[in-house]
Amino acid sequence: MIEEKLVQVKVEADCWQDAIRVSCGKLLELDMITSSYIESIFANIERYGMYFILLDKLALPHSSTFEEVRETGLAITTLKNPIDMKGKQVQVLMTLASTSHTSHLGMLQELSEVLQRDNIVNKLIQCNASEEIVKIMEER
Amino acid sequence: MKIMALCGSGLGSSFMVELNIKNVLKDLGVTDAEVGHTSVAQANPDQADLFVIGVDLAQSLPAYNILVVLNNLMDKFELKEKLSLHLKGE
Numbered sequence: 242m243i244e245e246k247l248v249q250v251k252v253e254a255d256c257w258q259d260a261i262r263v264s265c266g267k268l269l270e271l272d273m274i275t276s277s278y279i280e281s282i283f284a285n286i287e288r289y290g291m292y293f294i295l296l297d298k299l300a301l302p303h304s305s306t307f308e309e310v311r312e313t314g315l316a317i318t319t320l321k322n323p324i325d326m327k328g329k330q331v332q333v334l335m336t337l338a339s340t341s342h343t344s345h346l347g348m349l350q351e352l353s354e355v356l357q358r359d360n361i362v363n364k365l366i367q368c369n370a371s372e373e374i375v376k377i378m379e380e381r
Numbered sequence: 382m383k384i385m386a387l388c389g390s391g392l393g394s395s396f397m398v399e400l401n402i403k404n405v406l407k408d409l410g411v412t413d414a415e416v417g418h419t420s421v422a423q424a425n426p427d428q429a430d431l432f433v434i435g436v437d438l439a440q441s442l443p444a445y446n447i448l449v450v451l452n453n454l455m456d457k458f459e460l461k462e463k464l465s466l467h468l469k470g471e
Contacts, residue, residue, distance in 0.1 A: 289389030
C-alpha cells in the first residue's frame with residue numbers, strides 16, 4: 242500500500258500551509274500531481290475547513306481535482322514537531338492524490354484497517370526512517 | 382434504509398467513515414442497509430434516510446434533519462453509540 246519513495250520522516254514545518262506543501266513534495270517530484278493540486282488542497286480547506294483530520298494528530302489532506310493528478314498515490318510525512326491546523330494538532334500527514342472517484346478506494350480500505358490499531362499514530366511519529374514507516378503500515 | 386457518509390470532497394474521509402459504518406452495522410446485526418459516501422456539495426436531503434458527518438462540516442447542512450454528527454471521524458465507538466441510537470428510533 243505504501244511506497245518508501247513517498248515517505249518522509251521528521252520533517253520541519255513552520256505552519257500548516259508549509260506542512261501541506263512539504264507533504265505534497267514527493268508526489269510532485271515523481272510527477273504524480275501537478276503543482277496546482279497543492280493550491281486545490283488549500284482551496285478545499287478554505288471552503289470546508291480541516292474536516293480530513295481522521296485521528297488525533299493525523300490528517301489526510303486531498304482534493305477531488307482529478308485532472309491535476311497523473312497517478313494515484315498516498316504520501317506519508319511525519320513532522321518533527323506537531324503543527325496547529327486551525328485548532329487541531331497534527332504530526333502525521335497522509336496526503337492523498339487520486340485520478341478518479343474509485344482508483345484510491347482499495348488503498349484507503351487497507352489504510353482504514355491500519356488506523357484501527359492501538360497507538361498507531363504515535364508509533365508512526367516515533368519512526369526515524371522511511372522503511373520503519375513502511376514496515377508498520379505493512380504489518381498484518 | 383440508506384445511510385450516506387459526507388465530507389468536503391466526497392473522496393477520502395467520507396469513504397473511511399462509510400467503511401466504519403459498514404463494520405458497525407455488521408456488529409449491530411443490521412443487514413438491510415445500503416451505505417455510500419459523497420461530498421457535501423453533491424449531497425441532497427432525499428439521497429438517504431440518515432447522513433453521517435464530521436462536526437466541522439455539520440453546520441453547512443442545516444436542511445438535513447437526520448444527521449449523525451461525529452466529533453472524531455474515525456472513532457468507531459462513538460459511531461456505534463450514535464448510530465444505534467438512531468436505529469432504535471426507527
